[in-house]
Amino acid sequence: MKGQRLVLALVGGLLVAFLVTPIVALFTSATVSEVAAGFRHPLVWPALRLSLTTTSISLLVVVAFGTPLAWTLARRRGRLWQALESAIQLPIVIPPAVAGVALLLAFGRSGPIGSLLAGAGWSVTFSTTAVVMAEVFVSAPFFVQAATSAFRRVDPKLVLVSRTFGASPLRVFFRIALPLAAPGLGAAAAMAWARALGEFGATLMFAGNMPGTTQTLPLAIYTALEADLRAAQAISIALVVVAFCLLWLVRVTLRGSLEVA
Amino acid sequence: MSAFGRWWAAVLLLIALGCSRAEPDRELVIFAAASLREAFTALGKDFERTHPGVELRFNFAGTGELRTQLEHGAVADVFASADSLHMQELERARRVSSPVVFARNExxxxxxxxxxxxxxxxxxxxxxxxxxxxxxxxxxxxxxxxxxxxxxxxxxxxxxxxxxxxxxxxxxxxxxxxxxxxxxxxxxxxxxxxxxxxxxxxxxxGIPAEINVVAEYPQAIVSGTSRPSLARDFTELVVSEVGRRALTNAGFSVRAR
The missing domain is CATH 3.40.190.10 (Periplasmic binding protein-like II)
Structure with missing residues (x-):
């Protein structure tokens, strides 16, 4: 028994080491003054502000539209529904740069929707809206996937009983499904937010790279990398610190409810 | 446990297989600026024809990215840059020796x-x-x-x-x-x-010549290459008549010899 437990710990430990070593190297190969200089880099603050605003908005959009969709998907079993579920997962598989090209072709000036908008004198490319759209596109599938699993764990008998007692479908959704799935939904939202924060390829393609308007932290890191690895490293540390703090906060807040669930 | 153990052994085996890459006979690694892709790919075919058994491997990327890779010990034999500054930095760090400008791009x-x-x-x-x-x-x-x-x-x-x-x-x-x-x-x-x-x-x-800034493309042999003579053959091909024609076709300007 003990030996088996040791093997399991060793196997898991190897993966942890593999995942953590690069992050640790990011921190240890820079001196404190280099990191301080990195935080004072002119690219950092506008990019950090932009990243936090755009990911907050994209998270709101993803949760608002993704939750009802996930609840619907969780209760359907037909082949068409399965196909739909797979189709929604596609943005996870395609490389982000390809996602950016696809967004350009759909919403760019020559695309079917973009040309309509351009006719009205409106263009999304190169705007902060485009950054939010790219983030929603790449992060929503993660949320929908995890939220659907969370809703599937809601006991269908509870739903059935409430419906028998005359509760409306909306009431069942808000009073039964939502509270029961809340911890899973929280974790899903955290994952989607993390993906949006790290988004790079689709943003670069679709929104461009303009400080203050479309240059998010990952784009700022890449821009700095062209001139100076140290600066890029320092901004990366800023990104990792911000992401870790927020994910940890979510985990601490959810801990109580996760243990109950 | 034994099923898990067997499965795990298979994963390890796959990792081991992935690490032991079969080395071709003779291989030359060229780091080149992304803009050189067309010209160098054409030259590469020519080089492999005149050097049977040699396989060229190109790494085309942004010059800054290539410089970072070289500074962190990436294994390469020849570096062709789209910019003199990055090349000078590498020369100062003794990662390359005696760069020579082989083309200009306006x-x-x-x-x-x-x-x-x-x-x-x-x-x-x-x-x-x-x-x-x-x-x-x-x-x-x-x-x-x-x-x-x-x-x-x-x-x-x-x-x-x-x-x-x-x-x-x-x-x-x-x-x-x-x-x-x-x-x-x-x-x-x-x-x-x-x-x-x-x-x-x-x-x-076009931009008027008196206003325009022309980019110089230097190439150099990477220090510590294990195939110096092959690397020199390639850099010589780039500045040869054949190389100059390939570069001109791709839109570069080369100085008349």
Whole structure:
């Protein structure tokens, strides 16, 4: 028994080491003054502000539209529904740069929707809206996937009983499904937010790279990398610190409810 | 446990197989700026024909990226850069020795189809609705700003400001600049002449020679290469008649010998 437990710990430990070593190297190969200089880099603050605003908005959009969709998907079993579920997962598989090209072709000036908008004198490319759209596109599938699993764990008998007692479908959704799935939904939202924060390829393609308007932290890191690895490293540390703090906060807040669930 | 153990052994075996890569007979690794892709790929075929048993492996990427890789010990035999500054830094760090300029590439204005009537010279550039240039951290972005500054005496002191007022994005590489103009998202951009060689879906406007900044492409053999003579053969092919023809076809200018 003990030996088996040791093997399991060793196997898991190897993966942890593999995942953590690069992050640790990011921190240890820079001196404190280099990191301080990195935080004072002119690219950092506008990019950090932009990243936090755009990911907050994209998270709101993803949760608002993704939750009802996930609840619907969780209760359907037909082949068409399965196909739909797979189709929604596609943005996870395609490389982000390809996602950016696809967004350009759909919403760019020559695309079917973009040309309509351009006719009205409106263009999304190169705007902060485009950054939010790219983030929603790449992060929503993660949320929908995890939220659907969370809703599937809601006991269908509870739903059935409430419906028998005359509760409306909306009431069942808000009073039964939502509270029961809340911890899973929280974790899903955290994952989607993390993906949006790290988004790079689709943003670069679709929104461009303009400080203050479309240059998010990952784009700022890449821009700095062209001139100076140290600066890029320092901004990366800023990104990792911000992401870790927020994910940890979510985990601490959810801990109580996760243990109950 | 035993099923799990067997499965785990299979994973380890796969990792081990992935690590032991079969080395070809003789292999030459060339790090080259992304803009050299076409010319160097053509030259590579030629090189493999004249050197049977030798396999060329190209790594095409942004010059800054390649420099970072070389500084961190990437294994390469030849480095061809789109910019002298990065090469000088590598020479100072003794990662390469005695770089030689083998080609020049001049920036041009690339114009989207719908704007070819509006933008016919550098002076027309501020009339574009949306301009895309490189970020100042990459060579093409630095050159663009230098060109706008050098235009001040003839086109007005505020020329750079008037152009920058229309800049909607500062892209990370020249291919992104070109893509946005080709798709019509931007009306004009600054790219290299080699980028637009053979393109028919965009307009190309030259920049007056007295204002233009010309990019120099140096190549050098990477220090500590295990195949110095093969590496020298390749750099000699690049500056040979065959090499110069391939580079000219790709839009580069080479000095007459």
């Amino acid at each position: 920036p041009v204005i690339v114009v989207s189809k719908d704007a070819t009537g509006t933008i016919q010279s550098l002076a027309d550039l501020p009339r574009a609705e949306r301009i895309v240039i490189g970020t100042p951290e990459v060579p093409i972005g630095r050159y663009a700003l230098q060109i706008f500054d050098r235009a001040a005496p003839t086109l007005g002191r505020d020329f750079r400001a008037r152009v920058e007022a229309k800049v909607v994005s500062r892209e990370l590489n020249v291919r992104q600049v070109l893509a946005k103009v080709r798709l019509g998202e931007a009306q004009a951009g600054i790219v290299y002449r080699s980028d637009v060689a053979g393109l028919s879906d965009v307009g190309v406007v």
